[in-house]
Amino acid sequence: MLTQNTTSSAESRRTPPETQVSTAEVAATAPGGIKVIRRNGKLTSFDAQKIAVAVTKAFLAVEGGAAAASAAVRSKVEAITAQVESALTRHMVGGGTLHIEDIQDQVELALMRAGEHKVARTYVLYRDEQARKRAAEAAKAPAVVRPGINVKLDDGSVVALDEARMRRLVTEACAGLSGTDIEEVVAAALRDLYDGIPETELSQALTLAARARIEKEPNYTYVSARLLCDAMRHEALKFLGLPETRPTFEEMKAVYPDYFRAYIHKAVELELLDPKLALYDLDALGRALLADRDGMFDYLGLQTLYDRYFIHSNKTRFELPQAFFMRVAMGLAMNEIDREARAIEFYTLLSSFDFMSSTPTLFNSGTLRPQLSSCYLTQVPDDLHGIFGAIHDNAMLSKFAGGLGNDWTPVRGMGGYIKGTNGKSNGVVPFMKVANDTAVAVNQGGKRKGAVCGYLETWHRDIEEFLELRKNTGDDRRRTHDMNTANWVPDLFMKRVMEDGQWTLFSPEETPDLHDLIGRAFEVKYTEYERLADEGRIKNFKRMPATNLWRKMLSMLFETGHPWVTFKDPCNLRSPQQHVGVVHSSNLCTEITLNTKADKEIAVCNLGSVNLPRHIGANGQLDLAKLEKTVNTAMRMLDNVIEYNYYSVKTARDSNMRHRPVGLGVMGFNDALYKKRLPYESEAAIQFADESMEAISYYTIKASAQLAIERGAYSSFKGSLWDQGILPIDSIKLLADNRGQYLQQDASQSGRFDWAALRTQIQTTGIRNSNTMAIAPTATIANITGVSQSIEPTYQNLYVKSNLSGEFTVVNEYLVNDLKALGLWDEVMAHDLKYFDGSVQQIDRIPAELKDIYKCAFEIDAKRLVDAGSRRQKWIDQAQSLNLYMAQPSGKKLDELYKHAWLSGLKTTYYLRTMGATHAEKTTIQDNRLNAVGNAGAGKAGGASAKAAAKPAVPVAAEPIILPTLEAGSGSAKVCSILDPDCEACQ
Template structure:
């Protein structure tokens, strides 16, 4: 007789017995279904699935009834076997497979934990061993993992489940696993949960620090012992680095005990996980694969490298620099972080060069590119001097092949010579818009056509004179020339360029030039915008504002920008322009919702000294680079964390308040940077070409807007207001001069912003949940500030996470999110270009160089592109960088039940079926800008690892 189910007995593996519970069978099958369907824990199952689970559960009960109702009861393995067989009988093979895997994983977990009674399952149980660094094998002990995870989760237990993390780690354990692999498994277990709650980022960071400490300190000491271990190991680190020829022997000249005492180990916890992973992979000095640097050793090494020439005060200066770097108020650019205090201190970020129309000089430049790229320099080349295709070659009496074949060689050189083995080589070629090869130049990044005339790995940029923009505006013709017949156009700017250009047009009309061709300025502009949208290149940059506003207009010409379009320095046959970069973290300078100007003054003053020191300490790969840098001493102080600083003040990027903050923050940086350079001139002397510069003529960057207006003959649409008393700055410059020809440039900061955990440069938030790719791998990023605000309003849960995934990290379509949060947390494609341009224009009035300005367009059209770039030109901007367009799908949705939402995001609606986007010509008919729909969203992902050039 079969007893009632309430009396049924189930035997555990360890011999214990318990009452039969049909609900456990149902829950196990439900978990298998969820795993197969990628459903989150709280997502409801379809009614049909629920009914199937009930049916199979009942059939399992019927099958095991006789055993379960006996005095001995039924074994748990027999129950699970019945579940497997009946799922397959119902044709649920894939779900059954998930169930089988689930059983196997839990059997493994019981073995690794040493659960009592596991040996009863078979006599062939084998011990699992761990391989230590020296090759010794020791028995695996799950308690050690539990202890490490408990330490990493200390204080966070209300959110972080140590048991869940441990179970995830144990799934990765195998016999012979190394300790490094175990640490990696622990980090991955925490990392994959960051999207659920950013607090797991703290757990991952703590675990990552353990890995770094094991390498650099020999162990992962407790928080109490860490400061002493840190300081005891510092001198050993210096000696080890010098012995291995990774650090400069000059570091022995420092009082290492004094520097060790200045270390602040607790600042290691200022890093987020991705920052630690990034410096571990690419920045920390290593010997035979072992990192000998901890994060604070890293900051102090950079500081020592920048204080080498500070004489008797070198310890004091090194500590001063260290405190600015380690507190993340300012960060030097990547080459400085890579190479400071090493035997080859190539600390500069950008190199700009001009090539002459001479075969020897062409290949001299290509060779220089290779040398500069080897030491992590980003490159900008001006190719306008090269004669056009079919131009006459006097020496051979032949015809030129033009500039394109040489650019192919430049492209391949960049691929062959990467940046110090740490990131890909990167170069940008510039060409002026009157060059006869300009149309072929526009096609260099196309994926179709003759591949011998394509440069898939090189960036390109248009170098556009104001006269061309005026011709487009008036819908007039534009004449293309070969540089060998108009040799002075290359060096002329403003009114002088316009006069000479029209003179050459007259000569061409009279048949006095061998090569020239008239085109519609609007048609050429249309092609520029079309190619920019299709391929992301060439970028739009302007020759005249870059030159007319240049402080160094008295001793040369700016022929191009750099790889990231923010550096604007003179170049010539004897000078390869060099710039030394670093960026202020705006976020950390916002305290209690207000911008701390006193703190900013201190940061800028110290940062300018650090940047100036780079010039004298630097290793120069070429004589031309050394000549230019030592003569003019330019530096580029920039910013990052602009979006974070706005959020810290409760401001939306799409607001007048954001524009005002862009204005006032850049004014303050400009004020103190110029003043600091002037005070350095008082202490160290003026740069050698100061006399005759705009500085010498009493013109600060804000004054040069009027000069540009006069040269252009058009008003510059920019607010000229100031909030500070500039009299002390003007008086200091007049009295002492300047130490640096240029002081400010806003670089992309793609990597250094990742290191310190803030938003890139002046960028709006890309998205609030996305996968960031760089050379360290792929990392889920979620906005910690947003999640914390949603938590404060009791809005952060699984449903909100699912909605954020479904809507590609954008809040606008999520009904639960309050309007004020949506407004403040607009993403890049929701912020109208108008606001980006207004903020950029306000900054530009204070900056003596340029800014890497990305422009975003959610629903591109030819007219919108035309209006946007014309607005940028009319506001006096010098350059723009990438044009970002939005892809149809951005975020992985495999774990989201899309049926729950049932609607399209707004940005996917109303897409035109046509591939043509139309550009309205002033005073003329419309012109189609052909933009293939398949290209949308393929234009330079903002998180592409190739886009890390400057910083």
């Protein structure tokens, strides 16, 4: 279970039961000399072993001595202790201090995550009881004058604690934020101080004091971020040798211009930034910095930037937030005529959070190697030189932070004849194993793991072995535990499944043209090859009922999370570029659909996302004027990437310069629904998905057409669908003509936009980019901007997110604000949310309207996610990263869901996320103890209220699909974890 922050509610909840060790005992040998601050202010050494003793006694208090002695409990204690120690010490390699309350908070969190709710509840209640006792004793005791606290500065000198400055920092941090208490934060921070505390720990104490209160009041996430800024400012200004190194938030406004100039020159001197940046008018750019925007970050966003994005020298970060955005903007404006004006325009957009460039652009813009592109698609040819050449390309592209999609279909299947050696092929799997290990060896610039997805068409002879690549059992030499995999599914296969027909697997050296054929042409040729196989003229083939292979695909998807299901024909029949090539695969995250060809075309895409909720007006309507302005600037930025970009492989550069594809996407869709007061499952929300995407599509295509007037059309424009006057919405007819009865996709327009005039303009003056839109996952840039990811439903309304920057409490601010307005937000409600995994469905006192609006991802009918995706797909010339959530999957449900996705015209799907068995069990708990508030305690506690699956409109498999049995209690733990701290694949 994911529940609360590492330092939550430190003042209000207190000490474990008497049967447990006291928190003062949680001390002794720890890495890096970590110390524990006791309640009396004394320091003791951290001792992880005493955590184990405390946890053991916690179990003893609830379950008795026999239970505590069992092997099962000992195993739980070991796991919980390791989790607590890791959470407390992961960022304290060089030493530091922890307060007793922080350790207790982590123990409580670990117990809740482990599903030990009775133990955790007893722990919480006893801490509350002890806190009240201490408060009562303190009230009776005579006042004690706190001894003076001295602070050890960075230079070794010692000065008296400046409480006035502390209070000023907190006052500025709380400015404009309701529900925050200056004195409460200051008092909590003073509690954690001791005489001789280093300056860095003093700043950390303030930040953590605010961070501990995020659950009680979400606005403390902004307070925490602003206090974190104080430490960042000191680190940066000191490194640059500026005279003022400890400005407050307000004082920094006057310092930013001088800092910015010094920062650029120092970064150029250290060879961290391109010397061309120093040629800008740095005074003008420094004056353009909007220091107030440092206050827009929440804690997770700013900490993520600090840990992973800011320029640093020997781990000293000297890039501050507004300098970061300006540095990115300067890189993107490098080739503009009026560089300063464009840099300020780009900076203003980025720093407003209205639009955010993708992670590679943020990482590398303005650096000596500006590799700004997000995605690369390659094709692996069927010869040894070509195969290892493609793997070499993978390594080079991954080195500079690119996600990869590899098309492996051309490689001959197992048993295929090798003319050069008169032998037989081992098939595609051994080579994919090499590609997998290459991705592990060459990470993305040392900043995140290398990430690659291998694609294989469903008719390939090795498809059955391909389906098993991610299994945890079997020959490990035929497993790719680190590589994502995806099925590239032709429409003909889906028709055979629907009609209960046969399916034949071929080796591509015997059927070489299938790979490049689409639609009816594919069907004709495939049928001919089946006839040749029947006549004995094709030897290496295998035939089976199509439904058998379909069952195995869905079974593996449930068991391993792979391969993803992506559809070849809609990607090609609706591709604007079908006149010059074929889309053979998608990318790492299934949203890019660009042509590839071995040795000639490595497709490249540059991404960025519109922050949708920031374009919802106070009236709840989409602000079209603001959206158009945002899209115009964003498209210019994306187009600028193409010339400015560093290409580690020439083929990628040639392809990108020829076709100039970009992918403008969207994030914060669910936040926009909250602003509009729409439940994700509602018909109005589906309609909003349609209308908002139409607006983005219109303005994006129009912006690219305007760029073509200024800069010229892309070179392969002639003959494209654009050239023929066929826009994305029009291309649905091309798919329908090939599909016949098997397409149920809305193709209507709203009438709000002049599409006819836009078609005429493009046919007359062209369009700048062959492809313009793609919806990426946006995991990290959504964190930076503080909105929900991409088009995802809210995962949970309160949870702890783990990533490479640590663990962070995430609270749904919209829900909390609604509960406050109803007088329902209190500590008990926070406990309820934690107890029910962030779900509101079983909390009786929450009104039904809010329960509908604030359903979590696993409480939403997955078919409604597909319906919304289908409406968006109407308008997009590429695809979308569409995760599907299913709380209690079954073979029948998966069969219906993925057929529905195909029939709805989706081009691709992404992860299937399923809920672990322990979570599913909790949604039917009949225990109302945490739900009892006043007279509400006798209320009902039903299960999760997700919609029942709609009756399927299409035939299901002739026989039921039996999903594999997983280990007890594991649910589908092998499926992609949303909160895996080591996974940055889609961020």
